[in-house]
Amino acid sequence: MQTKPFRIGTRGSPLALAQAHETRARLMAAHGLPEDMFEIVVLSTKGDRITDRSLALIGGKGLFTEEIEAQLSSGELDFAVHSSKDMPTKLPDGLYLSAFLPREDMRDAFIGRSAARLLDLPEGATVGSASLRRQALIKRLRPDLNVIVFRGQVETRLAKLAEGQADATLLAYAGLKRLGKLDVPTEILDPVSFPPAPAQGAIGIESRIGDARIDALLSAIDDRPTRAAVSCERGFLGTLDGSCRTPIAGYATVEGDDLQFRGMILTPDGSQFHEIETSGPVSDAERLGSAAGQAIRDKARADFFESWG
Numbered sequence: 634m635q636t637k638p639f640r641i642g643t644r645g646s647p648l649a650l651a652q653a654h655e656t657r658a659r660l661m662a663a664h665g666l667p668e669d670m671f672e673i674v675v676l677s678t679k680g681d682r683i684t685d686r687s688l689a690l691i692g693g694k695g696l697f698t699e700e701i702e703a704q705l706s707s708g709e710l711d712f713a714v715h716s717s718k719d720m721p722t723k724l725p726d727g728l729y730l731s732a733f734l735p736r737e738d739m740r741d742a743f744i745g746r747s748a749a750r751l752l753d754l755p756e757g758a759t760v761g762s763a764s765l766r767r768q769a770l771i772k773r774l775r776p777d778l779n780v781i782v783f784r785g786q787v788e789t790r791l792a793k794l795a796e797g798q799a800d801a802t803l804l805a806y807a808g809l810k811r812l813g814k815l816d817v818p819t820e821i822l823d824p825v826s827f828p829p830a831p832a833q834g835a836i837g838i839e840s841r842i843g844d845a846r847i848d849a850l851l852s853a854i855d856d857r858p859t860r861a862a863v864s865c866e867r868g869f870l871g872t873l874d875g876s877c878r879t880p881i882a883g884y885a886t887v888e889g890d891d892l893q894f895r896g897m898i899l900t901p902d903g904s905q906f907h908e909i910e911t912s913g914p915v916s917d918a919e920r921l922g923s924a925a926g927q928a929i930r931d932k933a934r935a936d937f938f939e940s941w942g
């Protein structure tokens with residue numbers, strides 16, 4: 634019988650804390666455990682401390698997870714709550730994504746000041762985003778727009794927008810919803826023309842491989858359809874490029890035993906892109922994603938993909 638509280642690792646941003654609290658609430662409900670059986674341990678990561686440079690330039694996704702993973706591996710934490718989107722495709726030896734909460738809306742939200750919709754922005758308007766994927770997708774649809782780097786927490790980006798540093802910005806709808814900012818978006822972008830990042834909107838829980846006690850705790854809140862969709866999307870991402878230097882987009886939807894996936898890769902300026910569509914059984918989720926990655930790579934090799942190095 635467990636008597637000491639479970640130690641849950643998380644970053645300290647309001648979004649990360651909301652995700653840790655949601656995870657705790659689901660575990661309390663699933664197991665009938667009191668709140669004080671879960672201790673939320675807030676850790677600062679390199680990604681949180683460095684806010685003035687593009688993530689792609691300072692080393693990519695691992696920046697938000699290194700410190701937390703070190704404490705998971707050493708046993709100081711029992712499990713960690715993450716945005717699955719921020720997780721590198723390769724995790725440190727001995728750790729894995731052991732559970733996923735039911736996915737929130739996966740789409741991107743557009744927040745416009747000078748127009749409510751992306752396609753209605755005036756010519757040459759400025760859009761703030763630090764995401765290479767969003768930058769490329771914006772340029773693909775609106776090559777005239779001026780994209781500037783917007784980094785930092787959701788609140789920071791919204792403040793920059795309100796100050797007039799840009800005419801519009803884009804954020805994950807899921808994050809805005811989790812922060813209770815439902816009325817902030819002026820448009821929810823269609824995922825076919827503006828596909829989300831792999832694993833966007835899915836809270837993932839990382840823990841040690843072979844920790845039967847933690848596996849038993851977490852399996853009660855694991856959402857199988859979300860696991861399948863995220864496995865497929867991460868399979869796609871992993872085959873193409875594990876870092877975040879390449880604009881890669883894609884999402885899977887699951888209905889019963891059937892999984893559908895759409896993926897896209899773009900040049901950073903959005904002038905060239907390739908799309909792929911596939912479907913198959915949920916049991917093949919990861920393989921479907923990596924095969925789609927291989928297929929889109931083959932399609933693209935002839936023209937632009939090779940030149941990315």
Ligand SMILES: NCc1[nH]cc(CCC(=O)O)c1CC(=O)O
Pocket residue numbers: 716717718719803804805806807808832833834835836
């Ligand atoms: N890279 C930051 C990040 N990581 C996860 C989310 C949103 C929540 C999610 O996708 O689950 C965000 C903010 C954003 O893209 O607006």
